[in-house]
Amino acid sequence: MTITEGRTLEQRKRDVLARLERETDVWVATADAGGLPCLVALWFAWDGESVWLSTRITNPTGRNLRDGGRVRLAFGDTQDVVLVDGEVRTYDGKEVPVAGIETFRAKTGWDPREDSASYAFFQVRPRAVQALNGVHEMRGRHVMKDGVWAV
Template sequence: MEITERPQRSREQRRSDVLGRLERETDIWVASADTEGLPCLVALWFVWDGEAVWLATRPANPTGRNLRENGRTRLAFGDTRDVVLIDGVVETYDARGVPPAAAEAFREKTGWDPRADRAAYAFFRVRPRAVQAWCEQHELPKRHLMRDGIWLV
C-alpha cells in the first residue's frame, strides 16, 4: 500500500479542523489513570460547548472514579494519520448539579439523557489546557495549538 503525504496545514487550519471535529464527532477516546497510575482508556459520547468537552459515565466505574479523583484526562480523536490530543482538567457534576444547558446539549447531540437513566450517571466537564493536532510526520514540529489553556493561533 502506498502512503501519500497530505499537504501541510497551517496552525490556523489545524485549529479550525479541531474545532470542526469537536462539533461533528460523537465519540472521543478518554484516557485516565487511578491513584496508583493504572491506565484506563475508553471511548465515550461527548458534546463540545465552545469552551469545554462534556462527558457522561457512571461515577463508580473506573473512568468515572479516575476522572473524579484525579481531575485530569487526555482526550483523543481519530487514527494515526489524523491525530488530535486534548489534555484537560476535569470537574465532576452529579445528575442534579449539572448545568441544564450542558445536559440538554448532550441529550440533543447523542439522543440520550443520562439524567433520566435508572442507573446513576455523572457528568464531567473537561476544560482543555493543551491541544495538539497533526496529520502525518511533517506536521509534528508545529503540532501544539494550545498551551496552558490559551490558543497559540
C-alpha cells in the same frame, strides 16, 4: 510515504473545532491514583469551551475522572489525530448545569439521568491541544497551550 507541507496553525484549529462539532465518540484516557491506566470510548458534546462527558461514577473511568481531575481525549487514527489534555470538573445528575446537559442531550439524543442516578457528568476544559495529520505535521502540532489557543 510522501512528505507534504503541513497545515497552518489556523487551519489546524479550524479542523479541531470542526471535529469537536462533527464527531460523536472520543477515546478517554485516565489513570487511578496508583497509575493503573484506563481507556474507553464515550459519547461527548462540545459547547464551544468545554467537552461534556457522562459515565457512571461507579466505574473506573468515572472514579478516575472525579478523583484525578485530569484526562486525555483522543480523536482519529494515528495519521490524523487530535489530542486534548484537560482539567475535569465533576457534577452529579442533580447539580449539572442546565447548559451542559442540554448540550449533551442535543448532540447525543440521550439524557443519562433518565437511565440511572449513578451517572455523573464531566466538564473537560482543554489545557493543551495537539493536532497532526502524519509525521510531517509533528512540528507545529501544539494548537493550544496552558488553555490558550496558539492562534
